[in-house]
Amino acid sequence: MSDPNIPTEPPDPIRRGFGLKDQVRAERREAYYSPLIEKIRQAGNRWRIGGIELRLAREFGFCYGVDKAIDFAYETHRRFPDRRIFLTTEIIHNPRVNQRLIEMGVHFLGGQYAGRYGIEDVTAEDVVFLPAFGYEVQLLERLRGIGCITVDGTCGSVVHVWKRVERYAREGLTSIIHGKWRHEETVATASHVAAEGGKYLVIFDEPEATMVCDFIRTGEGSQLLAEKFRRAMSPDFDFSRDLERIGVANQTTMLSSESLAIAGMLRSALEARYGSEGIEDRFRMFETICTATQERQDAVQEMMADPPDLMLIVGGFNSSNTGHLCEIAAHHCPSYHIEEVDCLISPERIRHKPAGGGAAIETKGWLPARRPLSIGITAGASTPNRVVGEVIERLASWEEK
Ligand code: SF4
Known part of the structure; x- marks a missing residue:
């Protein structure tokens, strides 16, 4: 008898689990669970190691x-x-x-x-x-x-973005995607726009949005834009033709405040060029930052109401959402985006990715000697608790010597 979980013709993807969650639970727990993190959470997200007070963000780590x-x-x-x-x-x-x-x-x-x-x-x-x-x-x-x-x-939240941009394409709107053009999620989203016969342009940040808005207002500089965005737009994108009606969406893991600001800039530029009448037909916006990203960003913002002396942000160096958590914290205190426990080389040296991007660097004198000292900790949506727990254990091993 054929297995109902495995489609025959045409071979559509399997999208539901195989009912084996219980069987893989132990293996998963072994790889990613941290009893220490559990303990700290139960203690209200605060933990003392000698003269260091650790503060864990209200939300961090694996998302749904x-x-x-x-x-x-x-x-x-x-x-x-x-x-x-x-x-x-x-x-x-x-x-x-x-x-x-x-x-x-x-x-x-x-x-x-x-x-x-x-x-x-x-x-x-x-x-x-x-x-x-x-x-x-x-x-x-x-x-x-x-x-x-x-x-x-x-992830269902990514599928949600696809549905939104596919709809823009069907309605003849160009999709402006706030994201990184080479990020896997954005590459996939762009392909869904193209598959519906639509156009897309990927904008990374406010300076790039400013360039696009200047063009919308004046109609000048299309060649410069074509060069600047050559890898971030549909192959046959025409700035003069394809920016008359736009719909904005985001890579799910961007900084939500920046996404909203960029959407506002684009809307104002369209109004300046074409007037406010009919703007609802020319401009759509649907924030597609996922809930998990938003909650992790909000939790860091909350912590920054009373910033710790320094912040450790744990997650893959190529993790977009982790990088944004570091950007938020860096406005308030020294902040270090680390990938693994090995990045804590010694109390003197740390390997980290600077807020705002760039390659990983080594910084000396990152851990102040004064006590008491407060350290805030958060982690991106793809970081196992096990890694965060190991980071805390390393701090403890230095402090308790
Ligand atoms: S960060 Fe958001 S979009 Fe990405 S996997 Fe997690 S819930 Fe899904």
């Missing part, structure tokens, strides 16, 4: 989308013990989680963990897992053509 994707990947691994399992790219932006999947025998087809296999090696006998960020439409079509089993770990 990451939880679901990891469960689903573990279940897939359990469900298909005799098949090769591939991930199209990182399942989420966290080195610990991706390394663990490699140890389990999962192969990566793309991204920084790509090994010896490419998509051309995938056969109908294989299983391909699509990560939490989603997938490009063309990639799914190719997998369908191969006829392999495809398991879709895309």
Whole structure:
């Protein structure tokens, strides 16, 4: 009898778990759970180590989308013990989680963990897992053509963005996506716009939005823009034609205050060019920052009402939402985005990614010697509690000497 969990023809992605959550729980807990974090949470998110007071953000760590994707990947691994399992790219932006999947025998087809296999090696006998960020439409079509089993770990909040931009495309609006043009989620979102026959332009920050708004107001400088945004727009994007009616959406993990500011700038520019009458037809905005990102940003903002002496923000260096948590905190106190416990090299030296981006650097003299000292801690939506717990244990090992 055929397995009802595995579609036959056409091979649509499997989007529901296999009912094996209980069977993978222990394995998952072993990899990501931290009893210390549990203890600190129960103690009201405050913890004392010698002269250091630790303050944990009210919300941090794994979000619902990451939880679901990891469960689903573990279940897939359990469900298909005799098949090769591939991930199209990182399942989420966290080195610990991706390394663990490699140890389990999962192969990566793309991204920084790509090994010896490419998509051309995938056969109908294989299983391909699509990560939490989603997938490009063309990639799914190719997998369908191969006829392999495809398991879709895309977060529901990302699907929500796709629905929004697809609607913009059907209504003839150009999608302006506030995001990073090379981020997996935004690449996938852009492909969904294109698949509906729509146009898109990806804007990263307010300075880029200012350039676009200046063009909308004056109609001048399209060549400069075409060069600047060449990798961040539809292949046949025409600035003079495609910015008359726009709909704004965001990569789910952007800074919400910046997304709102950019939307406001674009709306004002359209009003300046075409007048306020009919603006509802020319401009749409739907904030698609996901709830988990928003809650983690809000929790850091709350902590900054009474800032700690310094802040540690734990998460993958390529994790967009973690980087934004660091940006928020950095306005109020010295803030260090660290990827793993090894980034805490010594009480003297720390390896971290500076707020606002750039490559990881080493900073000396990061941990003040004075006591009492307060340290705030938060973590991005893809960071296991186990990693945060290890960071606290390392601080404790120095303090208790
Ligand atoms: S950060 Fe948001 S969009 Fe991304 S996986 Fe988590 S819940 Fe989903």
